[in-house]
Amino acid sequence: MRVRSSQGGVVRVEQVNWVEVPAGLLRRGTPVSEVVEVARRYADTGVPLEWYMKEAPRTEIHVPAFRIASTPVTVGQWALFAVATGRPVPQAPADHPVIGIAWEAATAFCQWLGERLGCLEVRLPTEDEWERAARGNDGREFPWGEEYRTGLANLVDLGIGTTTPVGSFPKGASPFGVLDMAGNADEWTSTLYAPYPGAPAEVPSTEDWAFDRHITRGGSFRHDRDLARCARRHGAYEPDLEAIGVGFRLAAPAA
Template sequence: MSGRTGEHDIGQEAEDRAAESRAAEGRAAADQEKEQLVEQVDWVDIPAGALRRGTPADAVPAVARRYADTGVPVEWYLKEAPRAETHVPAFRIARTPVTVGQWALFAAATGRPEPQGTADHPVIGVAWEEAAAYCRWLGERTGLAVRLPTEDEWERAARGDDGREFPWGDEYRTGLANLVDLGLGTTTPVGAFPEGASPFGVLDMAGNADEWTSTLYAPYPGAPDDVPKTEDWAFDPHITRGGAFRHDRDLARCARRHGAYEKDLTAIGVGFRLAAPAR
């Protein structure tokens, strides 16, 4: 009996060691996945500061005239009014939008369809709920409180401290962003226009992919009476920012705000980028 008991103990110990080894391998794989996912996001620290948000109401007619060739009605620009200074706490934002390659990992892990497109291009055609789901998934695996940026955070990251019209300055220049005047008709690799960086070094804040924020559309406090109260015409009332490859230069303006105006989110180039609390 004692011999059989000894053999049993040895066998059990071997099984326990094997189980321990498998568990350690699983933990190592999970740690490696976490490290890879964390490294995939190039975070930019945005310091707390004042945001000169929006456009002065009395400047809206001039803005509409400047971009009259785009056919955008003045009412759409009125949604930017009034200009106000607001404090934005410190936060982090991804230097570039979420890519097809990053989305593919999420899709494989959650049973979603494999995305179409080139791995280093921004993923587009993403519904707001799916963008939020990606943030939750990444947050659970990395331990970071990943989310979509608020509208004010997005504008601060694009505009910096000086209230500039475009991420790179006050004058529009073809070739600093992937917009319709570039004539490509599709997305480009993220970060392909470094000269179009914002004051904080954030890339692709104009063009390439229009970007979801976490903010639902509403007129700014103190807005003129003729500002639309709701985005009834929009497919989704969450604000998008920055414009996409198919859009004109008016949507590249830091102050421009709008909802998703077509159900085909791929056609209008809607993607997203990540935000997180300050470290």
């Protein structure tokens, strides 16, 4: 199936542009000693200190090789699945990220696409895989480096107020060349929320207030720059998943 993009070009909905992420070290999270400074640096966003505590402690872990899609799943990619399964087709341009997608629907799409591609292992990335794809081999603050720069991601500071075509900010790519790891759509992972091993005692063991307990990453067009940080752990805290911009990205075993 082919659909039209917002620029008039043709999008093949079954095409996935995979990025190979090699096995390597992830410097996951944020050191406990730095959390207070992180909260101070982003105090203007109104995010409380305890939200950043969920990132602690910093731990170096080995992540096996895997593949991740270069951009989030688009409206065009979602359309054929929606038609085949009797779901509504979003009224948005085909090359924008699909948003408003529940975790269960995202995982159903992965299984459906995997069957069409002859590979049943298409899935959502784990939280560690997502952070590895965003951060690369170092502990950088943002996918593109240490400093936040307006114009490298579709976040609230741009004032767009909605999604943009995927891949619109190539200068905001991660070290592996993965796009849209910050902004545009907040992305589901396969990981249920839990404190990291060795987390500070004040970190909650569950997030009972969340609409869904799975971790999301990256933030959407409605979020501030704190959610562009590679270490920032988020979630779907409101039931209107379209309003808060929740979408997803595909992962698979290494080729």
